[in-house]
Amino acid sequence: MRGSLLVAGTTSDAGKSVVTAGICRWLARQGVKVAPYKAQNMSLNSFVTADGAEIGRAQAMQAAACGLEPSADMNPILLKPGSDRRSQVVVMGRPLADVDAMEYWDVKDRLRQVAVDALERLRDTYDVVVCEGAGSPAEINLRRGDIANMGLARAASLPVIVVGDIDRGGVFASLYGTVALLEPADQALIAGFVINKFRGARELLEPGLDMIRDLTGREVYGVLPWLDGLWLDVEDSLALDNRPAIGARTPYGRQTLRVAVVRLPRISNFTDVDALASEPGVVVRFVTSPAELDDADLVVLPGSRATVSDLAWLRATGLADALRGRVVLGICGGYQMLARTIHDGVESGAGRVEGLGLLPATVEFAAEKTLGRPVGEAYGCRVAAYEIHHGVVTAEGGDPFLDGCRSGSVWGTTWHGALENDDFRRAFLADVAAVSGRDFTPAPDVSFAALREERLDALGDLIEHHVDTAALLRLLEGGAPRGLPLLPPGGAPREAPDFSHNRSVGGER
Template sequence: MKGALLVAGTTSDAGKSVVTAGICRWLARRGVRVAPFKAQNMSLNSYVTADGAEIGRAQAVQAQAAGLEPVADMNPVLLKPGSDRRSQVILMGRPVADVDAMEYGRLRDLVRDTALGALDRLRKQYDVVICEGAGSPAEINLRRGDIANMGLARAANLPVIVVGDIDRGGVFAAFYGTVGLLDADDQALVSGFVVNKFRGALGLLEPGLDMLRRLTGRRVYGVLPWLDGLWLDVEDSLALDARRVGVRPPHGRQTLRVAVVRFPRISNFTDVDALAAEPGVTVRFATDPAGLDDADLVVLPGSRATVHDLAWLRETGLAGAITARRGPVLGVCGGFQMLGREIVDEVESGAGRVEGLGLLPVRVEFAAEKRLGRPTGHAYGRPVTGYEIHHGVATVEGGEPFLDGCRQGDVWGTTWHGALENDAFRRAFLADVAERAGRDFVPAPGTDFARLREERLDALGDLVERHLDTEALLDLIERGPHPVPVLPPGAPTAG
């Protein structure tokens, strides 16, 4: 088979990423050569490909669902917000500018050509490309320059399905309103809907689905049930409020309590997913000193705005709570930089010389060129692989070496993301943390994080196979957009 599909959503966090991953896994299991694609992604969770390109973390997981090594073509445009008004623009895995919304508009032609070129290459290389939209296709104020949703669909003549999160409420109005706000040419590409996260008896939902079909003239491709405990690498901090924080029964007599500082510009918080997967480890996110109470381990994760988030730590009182605590602390990337003695930043914030928390003998200076890589090494006598994404270059002036960073007493710091996904290293690290925290916690010997992620991808593939009309989906992918009615009144033509 040959073809493509765009998975759009009524809102951010409606389920586009997981539905795209599920369709990729379902098709790959059928023997289809399938690849994921997201033309433009705004996310602080990113990943480094084997050739050193930075892409959205969700596209890396979708590539895994398809059985592929991630490449830059899968996410040719990545925007990483550094403030409410400015973002770093990454094209084909390399940063090219730091702009506000108006300045970004001047890059419109370059962004469009970059995205369409990447999609064209993927369509030539693979049988099927499953594209993920961004936000909602009904952001009519942004339609003129759009290349992530209907702008992409129009340019490449892609059929579109719209995913809605029924758990939030108002899903029928969201479906109808999404289509109704589009102009006639955009509406012609929207083929139908997928209801996501449904709980309860399907019979109670059917009258609404029937009315939606009559009102829009479009089919419902299926209803995906709520699946508890199904987590995947997410796009942004919207999903943190509903993040899985449950604990599997401990292997020893006690649990290990982990508190993760939730910075305003938190990035790559997926680093702690491997901790949450460990039996007996609880993970919570903290925004004030009380959130660190009784924590056996405090984690300072990555940050897209290191100096600004360090100032936030001081404003909230978290900085004082961290420096005063007597117990294990781990800093990753931006969090590691904050733990040092001094930060010199003329690049990201322009703040110049800033005092760090002083818990590690480290001096950090921001370089203009971003460092991207897939390093390997050893810690606790175990092999460790990871990936690094940072402007800040750390000079270690003491302590013990630790994954390109250092350790001093009960404080560890590293620039490496993904290190905790290495099972043997993670268990050794947690055993050390437990001993230092005085907890009777024993890491379970059999936890395989990579296998757990594969199991979740298989669960997504199962959801698609069991709960969506897969024959209709195959037909849509192969034949392209089907004739559908236009809903009045429609939005003004975008031009």
């Protein structure tokens, strides 16, 4: 079997990433050689591949669903917002430039071929490539330069399934409207729908499924039930808006350990704390005000794409003062904020800025981004991690801690993913409990890697049990059904980019 398809969504956070991962895991379990792909990703949650390339964290998770080591081809273009108007453009795992929203349109023409070439390499290597769209294909103001949704689907002749989130309401209007707003050539590739996050009586939903089939002439390939506990390497901080405190509230010992994660405006790699929530008796919540720190045994100051700006936000909200005297772990950008001074002529251009002074360290921003997969030791435990930063921190005192330092009840490191190392995580939490005076004992047998595999299998099960998998196979092998009806108004026809010169277009694969 050989083929590809595109998983699009009616909105951001509709479930594209998890549906893509679920299809990948389901196919991999059938023995299919499958890989994920996302042409353009806008996310502050990223990962470093074995050869030092930076890609979206969601694509690394999808690669794990396929049983693969991730590669830059799986996410050739990554946008990392530093403000509402400017983003760092990462191309094939390496930073290219910082551009504003309008400047990116000039860059985009050069990137289109990069994205198509990456997909072509994957299609040459694997039997199936499951592509994920970005945002919504119905963002008609962006269609002219689109390289992630229908522009990609047209370029590579991909059948498209559209995922809608029923939990947020208006799913049928969103599905219908998504198709109706597209121009005819784009509509012809929309094969059908998947409804995500359903909870309730299926009998009440059935009439709507019949009506959307009649109205659009397209199949509803499946209805995925709501599934708790799937906080799995999400790429969008919007997912935090409705995220409750997570973790096991039943203590393993006699007490729970409460972790407060500061939700910075430009928070990055917040998935670092998912491993903490996997521990019995550890409850993790995201906070934005000093009062929310009152009962916290540990405060995590996570990564940031805008260290100096987010440090100013900490001061403006009063959180900077509230951190003093508390048990704190700073990771990457959070570690930089804890230092005495920050010299930033790169990210913000602010020059010398006073840090919080909770750790004896200084920060100097370098033009070259550090990308790596370091290995070290702490608490006598081996620690494998990854790092992504421009800020270079020099510890000038305190006790060594991974690549950073510790002073009293404050720890700092630039390493992401360190808490996924089970022995290290348990030793660190035991130390936190001792410092905070909490009677807490970490469980001895929690494997975060095994938990991630269980979650990926749960996503594969969702596809296997709740989606018409025979129809998915037909799409992969045969493309979008021919003769799909056009919906009024059908969108105003626009001149589509010409990809006819690319090897990935035209002809049967």
